[in-house]
Amino acid sequence: MSEPLFTSDGWSYDTIQRIHDAVSEIAIGELGLDVFPNQIEIITAEQMLDAYASTGMPIFYQHWSFGKHFTQHEQMYRKGMMGLAYEIVINSNPCISYVMEGNTAMMQTLVIAHAAFGHNHFFKNNETFKEFTDPAGILDYLKFAKAYISSCEEEFGEAAVERLLDAAHALQPQGVHRSGRRRKLDLRGEQIRQRERRAHEAQTHNELWRTLPTPTGKQRGEESRNLAAERLGLPEENILFFLERHAPKLASWQREILRIVRLVGHYLYPQRLTKVMNEGTATYVHYRIMNRLHELGKISDGAFLEFLTSHTNVVAQPGFDHPAYSGMNPYALGFAMMRDIERIVANPTEEDKIWTPDIAGRGDVMGVLKDIWANYRDDSFIAQYLSPRLMREFKFFNIEDNPRESELVVGSIHDERGYRRLRRALSRRYDASEIDPLMEVASVDLLGDRRLRLEHKVLEGRLLAAGDTRKALQHIADLWGYDVELREIDSDSGAKLADHQARPARPFGG
Amino acid sequence: MNIIDRRLNPNGKNLPNRQRFLRRARKIVRDAVRKASATRGIRDVDEAGVVVIPADGIDEPSFHLGNDGFRHPVFPGNREFSEGDRLPRPPGSGRGGAGSGAGEGKSEDAYSIALSAEEFLEFFLEDLELPDLERRKLSTTESEGVRRAGYSVAGSPSNLSVSRTMRNSMSRRIALKRPRPDDLREAEEALAAAEARKAPAREIAALRATLEGLQRKTRTIAWIDPIDIRYRRFEPVPRPTTQAVMFCLMDVSASMSEHMKDLAKRFFMLLYVFLKKRYKKVDIVFIRHTDEASEVDEDTFFHGVESGGTRVSSAQREMLRVARDRYPQDSWNLYVAQASDGDNDPRDNAESAAILLNEIIPMTQYYAYLEVGEQGQRPGDSTLWRAYQELDEPRLAQRSVTSREEIYPIFRELFSRDAGVRGSAS
Numbered sequence: 001m002s003e004p005l006f007t008s009d010g011w012s013y014d015t016i017q018r019i020h021d022a023v024s025e026i027a028i029g030e031l032g033l034d035v036f037p038n039q040i041e042i043i044t045a046e047q048m049l050d051a052y053a054s055t056g057m058p059i060f061y062q063h064w065s066f067g068k069h070f071t072q073h074e075q076m077y078r079k080g081m082m083g084l085a086y087e088i089v090i091n092s093n094p095c096i097s098y099v100m101e102g103n104t105a106m107m108q109t110l111v112i113a114h115a116a117f118g119h120n121h122f123f124k125n126n127e128t129f130k131e132f133t134d135p136a137g138i139l140d141y142l143k144f145a146k147a148y149i150s151s152c153e154e155e156f157g158e159a160a161v162e163r164l165l166d167a168a169h170a171l172q173p174q175g176v177h178r179s180g181r182r183r184k185l186d187l188r189g190e191q192i193r194q195r196e197r198r199a200h201e202a203q204t205h206n207e208l209w210r211t212l213p214t215p216t217g218k219q220r221g222e223e224s225r226n227l228a229a230e231r232l233g234l235p236e237e238n239i240l241f242f243l244e245r246h247a248p249k250l251a252s253w254q255r256e257i258l259r260i261v262r263l264v265g266h267y268l269y270p271q272r273l274t275k276v277m278n279e280g281t282a283t284y285v286h287y288r289i290m291n292r293l294h295e296l297g298k299i300s301d302g303a304f305l306e307f308l309t310s311h312t313n314v315v316a317q318p319g320f321d322h323p324a325y326s327g328m329n330p331y332a333l334g335f336a337m338m339r340d341i342e343r344i345v346a347n348p349t350e351e352d353k354i355w356t357p358d359i360a361g362r363g364d365v366m367g368v369l370k371d372i373w374a375n376y377r378d379d380s381f382i383a384q385y386l387s388p389r390l391m392r393e394f395k396f397f398n399i400e401d402n403p404r405e406s407e408l409v410v411g412s413i414h415d416e417r418g419y420r421r422l423r424r425a426l427s428r429r430y431d432a433s434e435i436d437p438l439m440e441v442a443s444v445d446l447l448g449d450r451r452l453r454l455e456h457k458v459l460e461g462r463l464l465a466a467g468d469t470r471k472a473l474q475h476i477a478d479l480w481g482y483d484v485e486l487r488e489i490d491s492d493s494g495a496k497l498a499d500h501q502a503r504p505a506r507p508f509g510g
Numbered sequence: 511m512n513i514i515d516r517r518l519n520p521n522g523k524n525l526p527n528r529q530r531f532l533r534r535a536r537k538i539v540r541d542a543v544r545k546a547s548a549t550r551g552i553r554d555v556d557e558a559g560v561v562v563i564p565a566d567g568i569d570e571p572s573f574h575l576g577n578d579g580f581r582h583p584v585f586p587g588n589r590e591f592s593e594g595d596r597l598p599r600p601p602g603s604g605r606g607g608a609g610s611g612a613g614e615g616k617s618e619d620a621y622s623i624a625l626s627a628e629e630f631l632e633f634f635l636e637d638l639e640l641p642d643l644e645r646r647k648l649s650t651t652e653s654e655g656v657r658r659a660g661y662s663v664a665g666s667p668s669n670l671s672v673s674r675t676m677r678n679s680m681s682r683r684i685a686l687k688r689p690r691p692d693d694l695r696e697a698e699e700a701l702a703a704a705e706a707r708k709a710p711a712r713e714i715a716a717l718r719a720t721l722e723g724l725q726r727k728t729r730t731i732a733w734i735d736p737i738d739i740r741y742r743r744f745e746p747v748p749r750p751t752t753q754a755v756m757f758c759l760m761d762v763s764a765s766m767s768e769h770m771k772d773l774a775k776r777f778f779m780l781l782y783v784f785l786k787k788r789y790k791k792v793d794i795v796f797i798r799h800t801d802e803a804s805e806v807d808e809d810t811f812f813h814g815v816e817s818g819g820t821r822v823s824s825a826q827r828e829m830l831r832v833a834r835d836r837y838p839q840d841s842w843n844l845y846v847a848q849a850s851d852g853d854n855d856p857r858d859n860a861e862s863a864a865i866l867l868n869e870i871i872p873m874t875q876y877y878a879y880l881e882v883g884e885q886g887q888r889p890g891d892s893t894l895w896r897a898y899q900e901l902d903e904p905r906l907a908q909r910s911v912t913s914r915e916e917i918y919p920i921f922r923e924l925f926s927r928d929a930g931v932r933g934s935a936s
Contacts, residue, residue, distance in 0.1 A: 319587020
């Protein structure tokens with residue numbers, strides 16, 4: 001038995017250093033995790049609220065909406081309706097973990113195990129993160145973005161920049177190349193390329209401004225239409241990218257700001273695709289590490305009980321009819337699945353051998369888990385590894401909700417007949433198309449009035465919310481500078497289900 | 511690993527964002543309040559209420575799915591359901607019903623913000639200020655009060671502070687070692703005892719000398735010396751007058767239509783609300799006039815019907831009478847608002863202007879003349895208007911108005927903080 005790392009709630013730098021080293025020994029030495037270098041920053045509650053408001057990023061440009069979020073959080077916090085997170089971790093290299101000054105020594109241990117090793121490993125190894133983010137460049141890029149936007153505010157006025165950011169923020173979810181990037185994100189090179197782009201732009205022309213007389217005749221017209229669509233890269237699902245690239249009237253600083261908002265959204269996108277896995281990984285890692293520390297006598301029985309209380313609260317999943325129910329708890333589902341995989345790998349039942357033959361009884365728990373952590377995201381993870389046993393444990397059931405019926409129907413429950421359907425239904429909830437509607441720029445009328453046509457691919461009759469759509473579409477119209485139409489097309493029949501129009505009210509432009 | 515202590519970093523990194531948000535929200539709420547007050551009944555202007563602010567201002571729209579279509583949600587915690595069970599829809603889900611499918615979901619077009627009466631007024635009257643008053647006038651808005659201000663060595667006997675005087679006296683007596691009555695009595699008794707037992711003459715002489723010494727000291731050191739005496743001191747302080755009276759003068763002759771009265775009423779109410787915000791107590795005096803004037807209650811003022819000619823001076827005289835009787839200048843701030851269609855008896859104009867200039871203006875803070883007209887008609891060129899205009903008096907403001915919408919802007923114009931042009935411009 002070794003000495004406990006700490007004997008009271010209080011802590012000093014020295015304690016944190018000792019905790020980090022002890023946790024690191026287990027995480028790297030025993031679990032074999034692979035992490036970015038850690039940087040642990042101690043902050044106050046107010047700084048935590050600050051960080052909440054600007055998407056957790058340590059450096060961010062200024063916009064009223066962050067103030068709005070801060071005010072909302074602060075009010076809830078002051079009224080005691082909301083606790084603050086114990087930590088925030090940033091997907092950067094070095095990996096920055098913010099920990100609250102009010103945490104006890106036990107909490108700091110938990111937080112370091114959870115964030116500085118659990119999340120950190122996930123950020124560094126998960127394919128989705130590797131594909132979408134550039135942890136080494138993000139902080140420099142945010143610094144550049146902040147400076148760039150504030151220089152625009154000086155030059156063009158706060159109001160103009162604010163209005164542009166309003167529009168860009170509205171379209172941020174539509175600023176992602178979902179089917180994968182064409183080129184790996186390189187944020188370090190962004191600043192250099194920003195200059196090159198402007199120089200290039202000055203020399204080239206915009207396809208839209210082509211004024212050469214076009215050949216007459218319907219067929220020739222059709223031909224040039226296809227050509228134009230090809231040149232503009234249509235159809236394009238990344239609407240923000242399309243506007244940045246092709247909106248005819250925008251000034252170059254406006255394009256650059258659209259780009260900043262787009263890249264930040266792009267950076268945060270994987271977090272939305274991997275909520276269950278990311279939290280599941282971090283929770284599993286902290287659970288393993290805390291248990292091991294206790295075994296080694298490095299944390300006392302008392303501190304371990306304190307940990308268990310906190311851990312149990314985090315992974316609680318109230319039932320649908322419980323007053324505390326507020327949807328699926330990603331910590332609960334993620335942690336339960338990791339533990340379940342651990343069990344299947346080490347100690348499978350007959351059922352597991354049928355359902356997950358690839359991992360059942362493989363024996364190497366960490367090897368299997370690390371492979372899963374690297375190669376899956378929430379939808380595929382659940383579709384592949386949610387076991388019947390867990391579905392029984394969670395007592396999952398699914399509701400078939402047909403808007404034309406006056407009653408709801410229970411579709412599947414946790415029984416033999418229901419497992420596959422249930423798993424598919426749950427997996428679909430984490431699908432990218434479920435998170436954001438499937439939208440794309442379909443065409444531009446280059447020969448006529450430059451009307452931009454967007455399409456929303458409607459799945460199962462699920463239309464866009466009309467009110468917000470009208471406003472967001474107005475932003476597109478103002479950015480594009482000409483009329484915009486959004487058609488909602490049924491993905492099966494191709495029928496047009498709804499149609500929204502917008503016309504520029506206060507177009508942006510140089 | 512690095513450990514960095516960020517706690518000492520300057521706080522409020524988000525402060526600029528918060529300020530931007532408040533500025534944005536504030537402007538929206540203020541605009542909404544102004545809009546709401548234009549349509550509100552004037553009587554309710556200073557009541558609490560809900561204003562609806564357009565969501566465009568502080569919401570953050572995005573493309574997201576609405577409430578239509580099929581769904582297959584998954585829930586945890588099944589206890590009793592089996593496959594195929596049919597359940598009634600929970601109320602308020604905004605879905606269901608045969609073929610409806612038109613639920614709008616949570617998209618809101620406007621936020622409602624509940625404002626207290628005070629907040630409402632705050633926004634309503636933002637940027638408005640009382641007319642800048644001249645120095646001379648400023649002094650008369652204050653009356654004198656007195657307050658305790660320590661002690662002095664001189665004063666009238668009625669202000670004598672006994673306790674303070676006695677304290678001084680005692681400390682002086684102790685300092686100078688004035689014999690206490692007990693000491694004297696003891697010395698006398700000791701002498702008497704010595705004489706009684708026929709003590710030796712030397713001892714008696716010594717005792718007598720002691721007694722005489724004490725007696726001499728008692729005589730020379732006074733019980734209360736003039737230097738002990740203290741008086742309570744009072745100091746006069748200026749105290750701003752916190753009450754105001756507002757005179758509403760209105761022409762109720764036949765030429766005044768209901769529309770015109772309504773305009774006047776709105777202006778009076780605004781002024782009332784405005785003054786109420788600034789003064790602890792605000793009285794209103796309603797004086798209506800035709801060719802003679804009388805003080806009436808509010809209801810009669812706005813709804814009573816009178817017939818006769820029009821002599822503004824009659825109302826002004828009545829106003830002066832009421833002011834002299836009940837509202838002495840040294841404790842009241844006087845505001846006068848006069849509404850008329852300007853259709854005054856031409857012979858009266860000169861007299862009215864003279865009373866205004868020589869008697870009313872000197873005693874009031876502000877005199878507002880509002881010339882009302884029918885919708886679409888352009889007033890502001892009556893003989894009364896011109897007579898007032900010639901006075902060229904900064905404390906007299908005159909404006910003309912023909913429609914409800916103009917009332918508030920005009921009011922703002924008169925009282926806005928940076929009102930550059932006041933007086934007679936229209």
